Amino acid sequence: xxAHRAPDSLHESQLxxxxxxxxxxxxxxxxxxxxxxxxxxxxxxxPLPDTMGGPRELIAGLASxxxxxxxxxxxxxxxxxPIASTIVIGWTFHxxxxxxxxxxxxxxxxxxxxxxxxxLL
Amino acid sequence: MDASQLVGVALAAVFAxxxxxxxxxxxxxxxxxxxxxxxxxxxxxxxxxxxxxxxTNSVVGSSVHIRSGFTNLKLSMLLQVTTAAGAITGAxxxxxxxxxxxxxxxxxxxxxxxxxxxRQRRLDPPAPADDVPDPFGLRSSYLDPATKRVVEYLPHxxxxxxxxxxxxxxxxxxxxxxxxxxxxxxxxxLMRAPVKAAAxxxxxxxxxxxxxxxxxxxxxxxxxxxxxxxAMIGIFCGAKLGSQLTRRIQTQRLVxxxxxxxxxxxxxxxxxxLGIGLV
Numbered sequence: 001x002x003a004h005r006a007p008d009s010l011h012e013s014q015l016x017x018x019x020x021x022x023x024x025x026x027x028x029x030x031x032x033x034x035x036x037x038x039x040x041x042x043x044x045x046x047p048l049p050d051t052m053g054g055p056r057e058l059i060a061g062l063a064s065x066x067x068x069x070x071x072x073x074x075x076x077x078x079x080x081x082p083i084a085s086t087i088v089i090g091w092t093f094h095x096x097x098x099x100x101x102x103x104x105x106x107x108x109x110x111x112x113x114x115x116x117x118x119x120l121l
Numbered sequence: 122m123d124a125s126q127l128v129g130v131a132l133a134a135v136f137a138x139x140x141x142x143x144x145x146x147x148x149x150x151x152x153x154x155x156x157x158x159x160x161x162x163x164x165x166x167x168x169x170x171x172x173x174x175x176x177t178n179s180v181v182g183s184s185v186h187i188r189s190g191f192t193n194l195k196l197s198m199l200l201q202v203t204t205a206a207g208a209i210t211g212a213x214x215x216x217x218x219x220x221x222x223x224x225x226x227x228x229x230x231x232x233x234x235x236x237x238x239x240r241q242r243r244l245d246p247p248a249p250a251d252d253v254p255d256p257f258g259l260r261s262s263y264l265d266p267a268t269k270r271v272v273e274y275l276p277h278x279x280x281x282x283x284x285x286x287x288x289x290x291x292x293x294x295x296x297x298x299x300x301x302x303x304x305x306x307x308x309x310x311l312m313r314a315p316v317k318a319a320a321x322x323x324x325x326x327x328x329x330x331x332x333x334x335x336x337x338x339x340x341x342x343x344x345x346x347x348x349x350x351x352a353m354i355g356i357f358c359g360a361k362l363g364s365q366l367t368r369r370i371q372t373q374r375l376v377x378x379x380x381x382x383x384x385x386x387x388x389x390x391x392x393x394x395l396g397i398g399l400v
Contacts, residue, residue, distance in 0.1 A: 012261075015194055016190070016192075016194070019187055019194060020183075020184045020188045023181075023183055023184040024184045026180060027177070027180050027181055027184075027357075031353075031357075034350060034353070038350070048346050048347045048350065049346060049347075050345045050346070050347050051342050051343075051344070051345060051346075052342065052344050052346060053342065054342065068346060071346045072346065075173055075344060075346070075349055076339075078173065078176055078177050078180060078353070079173065079176055079332055079335045079336065079339070080332075081176070081180050081328075082179065082180065082329045083332060086198075086329065089194060089198060098258075100258075101195055101198060104198050104199060104202060108201045108202055108205060108329070111202065111205040111206055111209065112205055112329060112333065114209065115205060115208060115209045115212075115333035115336075116332065116333055116336045118209065118213075118333075119212075119333050119334075119336040119340055120336060120340045
């Protein structure tokens with residue numbers, strides 16, 4: 001251990017800032033969507049549903065501004081945020097010329113997408 | 122749910138996510154029993170809500186850990202390859218293996234990890250010399266606000282780390298847990314990463330692992346917005362609080378809290394397999 005601040009490489013700082021921003025933005029977007037859903041629920045005097053429904057129900061609900069569907073979209077937004085952060089990590093490594101970690105991040109993304117695909121079967 | 126229950130769920134989520142974020146766990150291990158025991162929520166709905174909350178906890182807590190420099194993003198990507206692959210394997214074979222056997226094995230692994238962490242007390246390993254080879258480019262450092270010192274470290278034993286991380290992924294897939302209770306001791310004891318770096322890296326990883334679990338529960342229509350919405354509000358407060366506590370708490374205390382939590386989890390898993398429930 002040293003008593004001074006260790007030099008943080010520019011590449012590492014850039015990566016950290018980007019990933020932190022993606023995570024913060026993903027959460028804010030999800031919360032904003034869910035807040036709209038809650039407001040719709042109050043204005044329309046419709047209680048929150050106890051299920052999210054499938055993708056088709058969700059899309060149909062969004063078309064009719066159904067509060068439960070809007071909240072469901074917010075929940076999906078938060079679930080997708082780690083996927084978005086993985087894409088940004090891979091892209092940033094690619095931009096920085098770090099081919100090895102760009103490929104590792106791509107592999108992680110592929111495995112995550114396969115696992116989601118298998119889950120939804 | 123009435124207003125008092127909504128507030129109660131939010132408070133339970135604050136508690137679960139504070140410890141989850143502070144220790145690099147998902148928080149689901151605390152939230153599920155709280156929701157089922159105190160609010161009478163169906164266990165499947167509780168686990169579905171927990172999966173969404175683990176992702177939320179990771180998203181909120183990791184952003185703080187990453188900005189603090191605790192999260193080693195290269196290490197997280199490297200270990201996530203085998204963890205995610207292991208989680209798929211675990212989910213596919215889950216139905217063919219006796220759940221009680223898995224619980225006993227995991228419980229013993231957690232107890233062993235707790236005892237090892239307590240005995241070895243590998244708090245902040247000595248800074249690696251500049252000439253130590255770093256073939257994976259994993260050398261990193263962070264400023265520990267609790268001691269005002271920079272902690273430099275270089276994760277070791279990458280091969281065994283990847284293998285055990287794959288095992289942690291298999292258990293995650295089988296049991297539906299995030300895997301942080303295994304990843305943190307793995308990174309600290311085997312790979313010589315400081316506890317705060319291990320917790321920060323694990324906190325980011327459990328979110329990615331929980332995405333697939335959340336997708337399963339969405340596909341089976343077991344995510345209840347009436348539970349998830351108040352829980353997410355609580356998670357937001359708790360994750361921020363937990364990640365701030367990680368910054369300020371002395372590493373020795375963090376290790377002690379972690380050891381107590383994983384020892385409790387280990388004992389409760391073994392007792393559960395024996396038909397004796399702690400909670």
